[in-house]
Amino acid sequence: MLILKRKLIFSVGEVWFDEEPKELNNVDVIYYKQWKYPIVGAQSNEVQTRLIDLTKSQQELWQNISSNDRYKIRRAEQKDEIAYEYWDNVNSDLLNRFSDFYDLFATQKGLVKIDRSWLRKRADAGLIDISHVKLKDGSPLVWHVYYVHKNRAFLLHSASIKNSENTSYQSLIGRANRYHHWQDILRFKNSGIGIYDFGGWYTGNTDRQKLGINEFKEKFGGEVVKNFNCINGITIKGKLYLHLLKIYMSLSKLPLPRIPWSG
Structure with missing residues (x-):
């Protein structure tokens, strides 16, 4: 199930447990949480549970x-x-x-x-x-x-x-x-x-x-x-979101390879 939330000018979504979202209209960024495999083209972080x-x-x-x-x-x-x-x-x-x-x-x-x-x-x-x-x-x-x-x-x-x-x-x-x-x-x-x-x-x-x-x-x-948490920019705004996120993480001295949870 795709859950959507507004973050400033961005529309951010999340999906869990290998469930492919049916609709990506008006979604700038999507978080894939606890997936068995990394998402092709997305920034992925291996996690264990x-x-x-x-x-x-x-x-x-x-x-x-x-x-x-x-x-x-x-x-x-x-x-x-x-x-x-x-x-x-x-x-x-x-x-x-x-x-x-x-x-x-x-x-x-x-x-x-x-x-x-x-x-x-x-x-x-x-x-x-x-x-x-x-x-x-x-x-x-x-x-x-x-x-x-x-x-x-x-x-x-x-x-x-x-x-x-x-x-x-x-x-x-x-x-x-x-x-x-x-x-x-x-x-x-x-x-x-x-x-x-x-x-x-x-x-x-x-x-x-x-x-x-x-x-x-x-x-x-x-x-x-082993699972994977991934984040992908779907639109131009979504790619900007990821770019700004990397800058924020760098300034905060957070490890760049890690994927922050959206909540």
Whole structure:
């Protein structure tokens, strides 16, 4: 499904998971996300992600999780007094609630705040799934946002607020997040989705935090696969957009081979 957004004078679109857009009228630039192969003529960036095959039985999916993580999931479910919640209807109020929480998380982590415009565009197209785990008083612990299309649930955002001075709370967050992923996996499986996508895999060896995230994902099983994110200028304006983007990246000292996500 082609999603369109205006950026200044440019019309920018995105398509996911090898779906060829049927119409490119009034599209200047198009992002191809999580494709199996690079797009001919486009600027392409190889990425990796970790996938779980949801056609396997629930028992097999459970056994593929490490024993220590299964223990933490059971403890979260039985002792931590937390609740799992998800939404079939993603409305503006829910998007704002999540986005406000995510922006606090991003500030704490030194990340860019969420692009609410892209998130809303995707939600309006029926492509966004949101869930969270909360305390019994209603306070959210972890939020997950997925892009769901073509038999695949891709984790776009995961957010939780840390408290480094409270180790027991940090442990609770860790258990809640594991429980949260397991509940999402079961829900997507039961709804007929065939692939659970952890939303990326770090291929370097220097960033300890990202290596820790890899380790977290690995304990759920699955396999690492190669995909491509590509960007292509369709019109003269689109080629100008790419030229300006390269200038911006150069001035910002960003690595030119990388393809920025549109949101």
